[in-house]
Amino acid sequence: MTTPRTPKYQVIAADLSAKIRGGELPPGSALPPQKELSGLYGVTLATLRQALQQLEADGLLSQQPGRGTFVAEPRAAYRLDSLRGFAEDLRAQGHVVATQILGQAVGTPPAWAAAHLGDRPPAVRLERLRLLAGRPAVHQVSWIRGAALAEADLSATSLYQALADQGVVVQRATEAVRPGALDQATATLLRQPAGTPAFHSERITYGLDDRALVADRATILGTLLEIRTERAITGLTVSWAQLA
Incomplete structure (x- = not known):
């Protein structure tokens, strides 16, 4: 039985990937011009471009019209198929994550959070800045039911773990993620120009009694993070909603 030959573009993609x-x-380095690369690999420009397109789809290359092809900066993945906190998710992928607490105090939830938590205080407002390899990547504001975590040290402990330490069991969470851009205030915190691409997330976390425990809004730097999901016959369900 004859073994099928690996297409040339896949061989090139595998070599460049390695x-x-x-x-x-x-990261950031420029590849030789396409004509030169095609000669080095002994293939047509069409075959080379197939390989480059595959590597771009894999997030390894960035093709910039008029400038050339560059090795892409590595991006971390924000996964939607796990019930974990942001920092836990990224640490599980091998990334170095740090948390700066910008504010932590008992207060009255604003309307968007009260719609889920109920408008009766107390609730803890927790504002955090997440740094990925020392670079600001996410700004988060969480409203947590009750006042038990008002004095907790959440700079090195995940919010979900802190809830578990209080005997609170997290059952599920719903999350909506929309594309957008940084406003001036958040851009300053993330050290980026206003208008930089971003994801805006709203996550509501529920306990065993199906009451909302945490109402969370996050702005995720779109130039540093990407969103990934894995789909199977059974597993993550993805639904699409039309934006007004």
Whole structure:
């Protein structure tokens, strides 16, 4: 039985991928011009472009019209298929994550949070800045039912773990993520120009009694993070909603 030959573009993609992942081609470096690359690999421009398109789809390359092809900066993935906190998610992927607490106090939830938690205080307002490898990546404001976590040290402990330490069991969470851009205030916190692409997330976390425990809004830097999901016959359900 004859073994099928691997298409040439896949061979090229695998070779370039190995060089990128191995550090031979570092982030931000430019690849040789396409005509030169096609000659080096002994293929047509069409075959080379197939390989480059595959690597771009994999997030390893960035093709910039008029400038050339560059090795992409590594992006962390914000997963939607796990019930974990942001920092836990990224640490599980091997990233270095730090948390700065910008504010933590008992207060009255605003209308959007009260709609889920109920408008009776107390609730803890927790404002955090998440840094990925030392770079600001996410600004989060969470409203937590009750006042038990008002004095808790949440700079090194996840919110879900802190709830568990209080005997509170998290059952499920709903989350909506919409594309947008940084406003001036958040841009300053994330050290980016206003208008930089971002994701806006609203997550509501529920306990065993199906009461909302946490109402959370986050602004996620779109140039540093991407969203990934894994789909199976049974598993994550993805639904699409029309934006007004």
